[in-house]
Amino acid sequence: MSMTTRFAPSPTGYLHLGHARAAMIAWQHARRGNGRFLLRMEDIDPTRCRPEFTAAILQDLAWLGIDWDFGVWHQSDHLPEYRQVLDDLMARGLVYPCFCSRAEIRREIALSGAAPHAPDGNAIYPGTCRRLPATARAKRLTNGVAHAWRLDTERAVASVPKLHFREHGAPVACRPESFGDVVLARNDAPASYHLCVTHDDAIQGVTLVTRGEDLLPATAIHRLIQALMGWPAPDYEHFSLLLDAAGRRLSKRDNAVTLRDMREAGLSPRDVRIAAEID
Ligand code: GLU
Numbered sequence: 001m002s003m004t005t006r007f008a009p010s011p012t013g014y015l016h017l018g019h020a021r022a023a024m025i026a027w028q029h030a031r032r033g034n035g036r037f038l039l040r041m042e043d044i045d046p047t048r049c050r051p052e053f054t055a056a057i058l059q060d061l062a063w064l065g066i067d068w069d070f071g072v073w074h075q076s077d078h079l080p081e082y083r084q085v086l087d088d089l090m091a092r093g094l095v096y097p098c099f100c101s102r103a104e105i106r107r108e109i110a111l112s113g114a115a116p117h118a119p120d121g122n123a124i125y126p127g128t129c130r131r132l133p134a135t136a137r138a139k140r141l142t143n144g145v146a147h148a149w150r151l152d153t154e155r156a157v158a159s160v161p162k163l164h165f166r167e168h169g170a171p172v173a174c175r176p177e178s179f180g181d182v183v184l185a186r187n188d189a190p191a192s193y194h195l196c197v198t199h200d201d202a203i204q205g206v207t208l209v210t211r212g213e214d215l216l217p218a219t220a221i222h223r224l225i226q227a228l229m230g231w232p233a234p235d236y237e238h239f240s241l242l243l244d245a246a247g248r249r250l251s252k253r254d255n256a257v258t259l260r261d262m263r264e265a266g267l268s269p270r271d272v273r274i275a276a277e278i279d
Contacts, residue, residue, distance in 0.1 A: 003035030004207045007061075007068075008197065010042040011053035014258035015060045018212070018242050018250040021276040025239055026210045027066045028278070038204055039068040044075045044082075044196060045189055060259045064269045073204060075196050082191035085199055085229060086149055086184060094156050094228065095184060097147040098129040099140055116180075119217035124180035125150065150181040153224070160227040165219050166235045174220035182221055198222045202231035213238040214249070242277065 005026040009019055030037035039061070043049040058072070075082075089095045100108070108126045109115050116124045129137075130152060140147070153176055163174040184195045201209060201222075216238040226233050241249045250256035262272060 002207075003030060003033040004038065004205050005030045005035065005210055006038040006040055006201070006204065006206050007066075008040040008042050008200075008211075009057055010045075010048070011050060011057055012045075012048040013053060014056055014260055016250050016256040016258050017262075017272065017276050018256065020060075020064060020259055020272050021239070021242055021278060022211060023061060023064065023066055024273065024276060024278045025237075027068075029208060029210060029237075030069075035207075036069040037067075038070060038073065038206065040073040040075065040200060040204070042075055042193070042196065044079070044191060046076075047188075049076075056260070060263075063259070063263060064272060073200065075191075075200065078196075078200070079190050081203070082185070082195055082199060085195060086191070089151070089184070089228065090149070092159075092228075094152055094159070095149045096130055096132075096152055096181075097137060097141060098125070098150045098181075098183070099132075099145050099147045100125075100128055104128075118179040119220075120179070122179075125182075127181060130181060146187045148183045148186040151184050151221075151224075153177055153179060153181050153221075156224055156228055160224065163220070163223045163227055165223045165233055167216070167219075168237050169235070172219075174223045176220045176224040179218075179221050194218065194221050194225060198225040198229070198231065201234055202226065202229070206234050208235045208237065210237045210239060212241045214241060 007023040007026045009015065015023075027037045029035070041054055041057070043054065061068070086095065105123070105125060105128075108128055109123055112126060118124050129150070157177055163176070164171040165174060166172070182194055183192050185191050200206075219236055223233060225231075244250055244256065259272065
């Protein structure tokens with residue numbers, strides 16, 4: 001089977017060096033392996049994503065000499081497909097509506113005296129709404145109370161065999177339970193990153209996922225969703241993140257220098273490659 005890789009930025013700002021690294025690693029794997037390289041816009045959050053950033057991403061990639069196969073996949077065009085996945089999991093009793101606000105969750109965690117954290121650093125949801133009686137649940141849904149949909153992770157894990165994923169060719173055991181009941185959809189965002197990314201990687205036939213090592217822990221949840229949906233597991237290669245001079249990871253929030261800034265300052269795509277630690 002020939003290799004398919006992808007670069008999946010969120011158009012919430014201009015690309016910086018960290019993105020250049022992610023794009024180049026995925027593109028290089030595909031081109032060296034005579035495979036396909038896909039470009040996917042993770043643009044389901046209408047409050048943060050902007051069309052001008054999508055356009056800028058295409059320009060920046062073209063400047064770097066990165067080309068992609070097929071049209072650009074926009075997640076915002078695929079909301080009904082994500083909804084179908086949610087409906088499927090709902091029909092199997094593997095997701096439940098959660099009516100807790102963020103403040104309520106914080107309060108509940110404080111009251112419990114323990115604050116376990118998932119491997120991605122997020123607090124684990126205490127499971128309040130999982131224990132809600134069916135009648136109360138139905139009543140709130142009928143009354144249109146705002147809610148998110150959470151995966152009943154323990155039940156989901158119990159319904160599939162023991163899971164592994166392949167990281168740089170070596171098996172890594174998954175412990176999705178350590179994430180608790182993750183959100184798969186919200187009122188204001190019709191599908192979560194975990195749901196969309198696993199759906200798209202499967203439907204687009206991605207065989208090798210390359211991305212920053214900050215996303216390595218989340219792969220356990222992705223593997224679980226793949227197993228629940230009968231989707232194939234791609235191979236994974238998580239790479240080290242670039243750090244700024246102060247040793248912090250580059251981020252849009254901290255105004256990391258963008259590729260546009262670098263271009264305007266007279267730097268070449270080759271300079272970017274070197275700065276992005278690409279060989
Ligand atoms: N959209 C994610 C990011 O920009 C990438 C997710 C992934 O590669 O799975 O960090």
